[in-house]
Amino acid sequence: MRITKEQTEQNRARIVDAAARLFRARGMESVAVADVMNEAGFTHGGFYNHFSSKEELAAEAVAWSFRESTAQLTEMIVTAEDPPAAFISALKGYLTAAHRDAPGGGCPTAALPIDAGRHGQDVQTEYAKGIESYLDIFTTWVGGNRSVARREAVVLLSGMVGAIVLSRGVRDGSPELSLEVLQEVQRWLVRSITTKRAPE
């Protein structure tokens, strides 16, 4: 059952993509190699034709999800008629119940920080690179002096990530609190960006 080289590459990509989704949705520990292979449409035995270990897959899946999600964000902003407005609108969309409830296709920054912290160098390196790419996008669109914007970006990203992880943590325990967190941080975020832009 040997397969075309291109087909092999495609299959490998399908595995990474499946892992990227499952890991964000259910956590790296709770997803088995067999789950990933099954999600990708294969039996689990073939896994080691592509990867030397689950850890290696984890690092690639982290890189993959950041690439996908930063590309989406950039695309959304750049193709808009009013990019700065689209940026704010994207950040607002980040802090919604829809994003909270769909971690598998959502932001890896918010889905994986704790899992990343508990994994090895490779995973953490990819995670850190991913965060930097988010910060770069934020810094660009916050505008103004670049080093000031960078600081603002760090604060914005922290607030947004904190809001998502908290809202997910209490979702079933206190749905009101979960929504309150999203709403208040969204309000704060819009206020922060617009006042930064038009000071006084």
Next chain:
Amino acid sequence: MRITKEQTEQNRARIVDAAARLFRARGMESVAVADVMNEAGFTHGGFYNHFSSKEELAAEAVAWSFRESTAQLTEMIVTAEDPPAAFISALKGYLTAAHRDAPGGGCPTAALPIDAGRHGQDVQTEYAKGIESYLDIFTTWVGGNRSVARREAVVLLSGMVGAIVLSRGVRDGSPELSLEVLQEVQRWLVRSITTKRAPE
């Protein structure tokens, strides 16, 4: 080898305490029942004399860690000469490498949001109650109009939690970024509270 009733209660508490530490440090999935029992100084067989399942322990451990950590915080503020200053100082201490590197004895809000989100009702309920108790403390010490203070508390807590989880996620992958996040969010936090207190 039957044991005194009081001794039984103490032993149970030791198990919960060990779990509370290990779960925050390494995550609920990665810590085995046998690890907890061993940490508490027992063999693992006796676990089910105290708890009906690991899940039940998880819910109790969450409640326990919040009780411990909010009590510490309150104590620290209330016994200080200048409580409002002690509050700010406590928040600053939250955003340090020391706290980042000691999740086992640190804030459960920052250590467990994602684990909590992936667990059952009981765990999430305890987690949500814990967050509310944190928000109550924040709301009190932020001061001013209570509903405004509550909003401020939600934003502060989100920013702080986001900063800690991010700094932990990139610690080994990018130590500089890890510190940058803590530092910038700390700066933002102090600015937020002090300007709120003395507006212009």
Next chain:
DNA sequence: TGTACATCAGTGAACGCGCGTTCACTGATGTAC
């Protein structure tokens, strides 16, 4: 271009190991009288 062999992606069974949970056993505590 055609042929013959080597390669290797996918399959499905298997291996070891660790985990949550159960169980038989022990002997000191708790309790009924």
Next chain:
DNA sequence: TGTACATCAGTGAACGCGCGTTCACTGATGTAC
């Protein structure tokens, strides 16, 4: 208060199951000539 039996927390072995990883096998693709 003293005695006799029941209870039950702790021990250590065991059970089943799921996991990461390995392996023998297959047959179409890749390659050397």
